Amino acid sequence: MTFAATILTLYPDMFPGPLGQSLSGRALSEAKWSLDARQIRDHATNRHRSVDDTPAGGGAGMVLRADILAAAIDAATLPEDTRPRLLMSPRGKPLTQERVRQLAAGPGAIIVCGRFEGVDQRVIEARALEEVSIGDYILSGGEIAAITLLDAVIRLLPGVMGNQESGETESFETGLLEHPHYTRPATFEERGIPEILTSGNHKKIAEWRLSEAMALTAARRPDLWAAYEAAHPPKPTRRTRSRAKGEPETKPANAPDSA
Ligand code: SAH
Numbered sequence: 001m002t003f004a005a006t007i008l009t010l011y012p013d014m015f016p017g018p019l020g021q022s023l024s025g026r027a028l029s030e031a032k033w034s035l036d037a038r039q040i041r042d043h044a045t046n047r048h049r050s051v052d053d054t055p056a057g058g059g060a061g062m063v064l065r066a067d068i069l070a071a072a073i074d075a076a077t078l079p080e081d082t083r084p085r086l087l088m089s090p091r092g093k094p095l096t097q098e099r100v101r102q103l104a105a106g107p108g109a110i111i112v113c114g115r116f117e118g119v120d121q122r123v124i125e126a127r128a129l130e131e132v133s134i135g136d137y138i139l140s141g142g143e144i145a146a147i148t149l150l151d152a153v154i155r156l157l158p159g160v161m162g163n164q165e166s167g168e169t170e171s172f173e174t175g176l177l178e179h180p181h182y183t184r185p186a187t188f189e190e191r192g193i194p195e196i197l198t199s200g201n202h203k204k205i206a207e208w209r210l211s212e213a214m215a216l217t218a219a220r221r222p223d224l225w226a227a228y229e230a231a232h233p234p235k236p237t238r239r240t241r242s243r244a245k246g247e248p249e250t251k252p253a254n255a256p257d258s259a
Pocket of ligand 1: 087088089090091112113114115116117118119132133134135136137138139140141142143145
C-alpha cells in the first residue's frame, strides 16, 4: 500500500518542493508515496474565479469560502476513501511524533492548506476536518505546514529510511530528547570527544547516552521530563541497592546530572 497524499492548495506549484529532494524525493520517485497537489481555484464558480470573501461581522482579511473548499474536498475524495482529512491550522492540535506515526501507518491523508485569515468554520464542521498545528506561530499559508507534516511522515514509511534503528532512538521516540553526537576529528578546537564513546564498551556507552538524554530533557523540556518520569518510576537497581549498603554512587539511577 502506498501512502497517498492529496493536497488542496491555491499554490500547487509549491509541491513537491523540498519533498522532491533527498529521502522523500527518492521515495517519491520509487512510488513509496504518491502526491496529488490540487488547485482549489478550479472549483471557483464566478467568472473572477474567486475563492475567498470578506469575513462575516467585518474585520481585516479574507476567508476561504466553505462551498468552494467543500467542492474541492469532495472532488479529491476517492470512493471509499478512508484517509483522514486534515486542515493545517494554528488553532489545531499541535503535531506530535505519535500522530506522525499513526499517519504513516495509514493509507495517506487529504490535506487542506489555508490562506488569508483562514477558512469558513462551516466546511471544517461539514467535512469533519481535523485541525493540525505545527507550532505556536503564524505562517502565511498551510503549504509549508503540510510539507513539514509530510516530511515527518514520509521518513517513517517502510523502506524510506535506510537505517531503521536511527528512527527508534531519536528525540521524542523514547520520550526523551536525544543524547549529543560526535564524530571525527578526535579534537576540534581543543575540544575532545567524551572518553566513554571511544572505549568500545557498548553497555557503558548506552548508559552514558541515556543519562545524557535524561539530563538534557530535564534541563530543556520539563514537560517531557515530567511525562518520562511518570512513565518510568525509578526501579531498585543494583546500583541503588549497593548504595543502600553504603557504597558511593557513581551515576544516579533515574536522576539526571545537573546540566
Ligand atoms: N487568522 C488565523 C491565521 C491564518 S494564517 C489565526 O489567527 O488563527 C493562514 C493559514 O496558514 C492558515 O489557514 C493555516 O492553513 C496556515 N497556518 C498558519 N500558521 C500555521 C501553523 N502554526 N500550523 C499550521 N498551519 C498554519
